[in-house]
Amino acid sequence: MPDANRQIVLDQLPQGDRLTAQHFRLTQGERPSPGEGEVLLRTRYISLDAANRAWMQGATYRSALNAGQVMAGGSLSEVVESNASHLAPGDLVFADTGWQDYAVLPAKRLAKLPALEPVTHLLSIYGIAGLTAYFGLLECGKPKAGETVVVSAAAGAVGSIVGQIAKIKGCRVVGVAGGEAKGRWLTDDLGFDAAVDYKAGDLRRQLKEACPDGIDVYFDNTGGPVFETCLFAMNNFGRIACCGAVSQYDGAAPPHGPRGIPGLIVTKRLTLRGFVVMDFEAQRERALKDLAGWVADGRLKVQEDVIEGLENTPAALVGLLAGENRGKRMVKVR
Amino acid sequence: MPDANRQIVLDQLPQGDRLTAQHFRLTQGERPSPGEGEVLLRTRYISLDAANRAWMQGATYRSALNAGQVMAGGSLSEVVESNASHLAPGDLVFADTGWQDYAVLPAKRLAKLPALEPVTHLLSIYGIAGLTAYFGLLECGKPKAGETVVVSAAAGAVGSIVGQIAKIKGCRVVGVAGGEAKGRWLTDDLGFDAAVDYKAGDLRRQLKEACPDGIDVYFDNTGGPVFETCLFAMNNFGRIACCGAVSQYDGAAPPHGPRGIPGLIVTKRLTLRGFVVMDFEAQRERALKDLAGWVADGRLKVQEDVIEGLENTPAALVGLLAGENRGKRMVKVR
Numbered sequence: 001m002p003d004a005n006r007q008i009v010l011d012q013l014p015q016g017d018r019l020t021a022q023h024f025r026l027t028q029g030e031r032p033s034p035g036e037g038e039v040l041l042r043t044r045y046i047s048l049d050a051a052n053r054a055w056m057q058g059a060t061y062r063s064a065l066n067a068g069q070v071m072a073g074g075s076l077s078e079v080v081e082s083n084a085s086h087l088a089p090g091d092l093v094f095a096d097t098g099w100q101d102y103a104v105l106p107a108k109r110l111a112k113l114p115a116l117e118p119v120t121h122l123l124s125i126y127g128i129a130g131l132t133a134y135f136g137l138l139e140c141g142k143p144k145a146g147e148t149v150v151v152s153a154a155a156g157a158v159g160s161i162v163g164q165i166a167k168i169k170g171c172r173v174v175g176v177a178g179g180e181a182k183g184r185w186l187t188d189d190l191g192f193d194a195a196v197d198y199k200a201g202d203l204r205r206q207l208k209e210a211c212p213d214g215i216d217v218y219f220d221n222t223g224g225p226v227f228e229t230c231l232f233a234m235n236n237f238g239r240i241a242c243c244g245a246v247s248q249y250d251g252a253a254p255p256h257g258p259r260g261i262p263g264l265i266v267t268k269r270l271t272l273r274g275f276v277v278m279d280f281e282a283q284r285e286r287a288l289k290d291l292a293g294w295v296a297d298g299r300l301k302v303q304e305d306v307i308e309g310l311e312n313t314p315a316a317l318v319g320l321l322a323g324e325n326r327g328k329r330m331v332k333v334r
Numbered sequence: 335m336p337d338a339n340r341q342i343v344l345d346q347l348p349q350g351d352r353l354t355a356q357h358f359r360l361t362q363g364e365r366p367s368p369g370e371g372e373v374l375l376r377t378r379y380i381s382l383d384a385a386n387r388a389w390m391q392g393a394t395y396r397s398a399l400n401a402g403q404v405m406a407g408g409s410l411s412e413v414v415e416s417n418a419s420h421l422a423p424g425d426l427v428f429a430d431t432g433w434q435d436y437a438v439l440p441a442k443r444l445a446k447l448p449a450l451e452p453v454t455h456l457l458s459i460y461g462i463a464g465l466t467a468y469f470g471l472l473e474c475g476k477p478k479a480g481e482t483v484v485v486s487a488a489a490g491a492v493g494s495i496v497g498q499i500a501k502i503k504g505c506r507v508v509g510v511a512g513g514e515a516k517g518r519w520l521t522d523d524l525g526f527d528a529a530v531d532y533k534a535g536d537l538r539r540q541l542k543e544a545c546p547d548g549i550d551v552y553f554d555n556t557g558g559p560v561f562e563t564c565l566f567a568m569n570n571f572g573r574i575a576c577c578g579a580v581s582q583y584d585g586a587a588p589p590h591g592p593r594g595i596p597g598l599i600v601t602k603r604l605t606l607r608g609f610v611v612m613d614f615e616a617q618r619e620r621a622l623k624d625l626a627g628w629v630a631d632g633r634l635k636v637q638e639d640v641i642e643g644l645e646n647t648p649a650a651l652v653g654l655l656a657g658e659n660r661g662k663r664m665v666k667v668r
Contacts, residue, residue: 060601061570223596236395242599256590262557265576265608267394272606274599 005029006310008099010071013056016252019321021314024071032104034083039107041077043097045306046313046331047123048073048320049157050221050246057249061276070098071313075333076113076123077103087112092119094127099313101333124157124328125291125302128277132243133161134287135280138169140241140273141217145170148211150230153221153246154195155182157328162219163192164300171217174210176203176226178323185326190301203229214238222247228258234268242274250321303327339363340644342433344405347390350586353655355648358405366438368417373441375411377431379640380647380665381457382407382654383491384555384580391583395610404432405647409667410447410457411437421446426453428461433647435667458491458662459625459636462611466577467495468621469614472503474575474607475551479504482545484564487555487580488529489516491662496553497526498634505551508544510537510560512657519660524635537563548572556581562592568602576608584655637661 011025034040051060052073058064065072079091084107087093092113097103113122124130136158143149149166153159154175163186166173174194175186183195194210196203207215207229214235220227223245234240248254265272280287294300305325307316313331320329345359368374385394386407392398399406413425418441421427427444431437447456458464470492477483483500487493488509497520500507508528509520517529528544530537541549541563548569554561557579568574582588599606614621628634639659641650644667654663 054597061603220596227596228591240596242596244600245597248597254593257562257593257595258591259588261591261595262554262561262574262576262606262608263388263579263582265606266578266610267608269395269608269610269613270606271608272596272599272604274596274601274603274605276600276603279603 003031005031005100005102007070007101008310008313010056010065010067010069013065013067014250018250019053019056019318021318024314026311029100031102034081034104036083037107038083038104039079039087039110040081041093041095041097041103041105042080043075043077043101043103043310043333044092045076045120045123046073046099046310046333047075047127048313048317048329048331049128050244050249050321052317053249053321054244057253061278070100072096072098074128076119076127082107084108092122094122099310101310120304120306120330121302123330124304125161125295125300126288127328129157129328130161130291131280131284131287132277133158133165134291135277135283136241136243136275137162137165137217137219139280140275141219141239143169143171143217146172147216148172148174148213149217149219150174150176150207150211150215151219151221152176152198152226152230153323154186154192155326156221156323157325158243159219159221160186160190160303160327161300164190165294166217167191168294168299172211172213174207176222182326198226204232207233217241219243220245224248224254224258228260231258231260231264234264234270236268238268238270240270240272242272246321305329307331309333337365339365339434339436341404341435342644342647344390344399344401344403347399347401348584352584353387353390353652355652358648360645363434365436368415368438370417371441372417372438373413373421373444374415375427375429375431375437375439376414377409377411377435377437377644377667378426379410379454379457380407380433380644380667381409381461382647382651382663382665383462384578384583384655386651387583387655388578391587395612404434406430406432408462410453410461416441418442426456428456433644435644454638454640454664455636457664458638459495459629459634460622461662463491463662464495464625465614465618465621466611467492467499468625469611469617470575470577470609471496471499471551471553473614474609475553475573477503477505477551480506481550482506482508482547483551483553484508484510484541484545484549485553485555486510486532486560486564487578487657488520488526489660490555490657491659492577493553493555494520494524494637494661495634498524499628500551501525502628502633506545506547508541510541510556516660532560538566541567551575553577554579558582558588558592562594565592565594565598565604568598568604570602572602572604574604574606576606580655639663641665643667
């Protein structure tokens, strides 16, 4: 086992411009040793998320990232050495290790993950993506059978699961995604009722055609113009689950928000609710049970997009922000 | 009893400009006669509301107003003739009579109001203003004792009640109002903890000083820059009750909405909820009982602003939109 620890450092913070692979550099560090109550983790799969980019813009639910540090990010990692009784070598955990081969972390915040195959499902359907889709849709969107649910970034890790859960709940489901191929995948493979291509123009008309009865639940992964267009198409007493704003992470902060706020919130009696998956920790077991059941009976298809090699992580994130992935993107480190 | 029926007609719709008294004209109509199932009502007090202006902008929870029609509006009216068994001459009702001396309406949507003195309280604390404050704050804002509640248009009909109910619920209460005199009234007479003058500039700093622990509940009557400033000062898991957007009714529609949406909704896990008082009809009796109790024991002060004369209704609305009223503005017709 080599002692080297490859690390990807966030060399420069993007200054209101788009993130590129050149904002990062690969370095070599020492393999750290765990102290009391700590574990040494070896990274197996790095989770790529639009949130990685959002963290560069300033403090969110975590403090802002700084240049010169190992890039932050979650990963599926294996315990190599443990100074904690509840974790043993070989155990898998999800941890904020950052983009590197090895990390030492306090053990007390880490929980052993169940052994299941493929292990990548621990990062997709049984990881943050699956739980985000589950809680955001069901707890914030509160869809009822027969209602129309629209989800943006529908071909992404979260959106592709949101739409399928909404179908399971008996809703009409419309996905907003970029490009015809993604749209076809949503309808033909995942069972969405319709797809709308935000790159094809006249989103308002497209949405109107796809949602003849208006929108009852909008699951927002993008913010920006898609958010605004959906807002104007909402039905009275509709709900908007605010999950992320990927359209606004990569580049300068938008000068303004969507039109119609707060006017349309009032007249249509909308509820907008923002959430982060950690808020629903107490209901995690129930969610995992539901998700596993749907996967087992074939009603929920898991789509993963695995890139090989730690050194390719920056480009994989840049590509994710450009929408090149389908389903959950992750990097296989070893 | 004269047969004449003075009517104020909305002569022209404002075209993206400010409303003036010249947009209206006074005409004389015939006193109508009630048909089967109808009642003839005589207007006693016309309720003035920012919503009157919003209705001119397009369809809301009611259809848009048209030029040439009697101006729409609610009033406290007295039954003069009745062709319905549940209403008798002399009974008081709240009805959408429009701005005129007499109106004929179907009786089935009208409910007899309790006889109480002063009758004006049926338009203020026991009317739409009081119920809007009650339900918006308690059902949408969900304040907990010790939390900080901010309300905009705090010296208005709804805002002045919102702040007092929040005090009764044990909150720290900050009112946003225009001008020092209104602020002093809020703190000295109504018991608000602090007031912030949006006309005095640097609202962000003022708000920060008045809310050292951030904002947990924001009751929004204004939209616009006050909304945006409060949004940035919200605490995690804060709630925004979206009641109205008076800053945006009188003039051209704003080109954009507030910055920070949906980004801040996500990272702060905010809930924004729009409402209209009619949505809470089923809980009306409980609300009236609570409000009456607080008025009776002196914890809730009722402020009314009564203008005399039907002919002065247009100017009274224009003045309300400019923020010249304190508490509930109404016009005494007879």
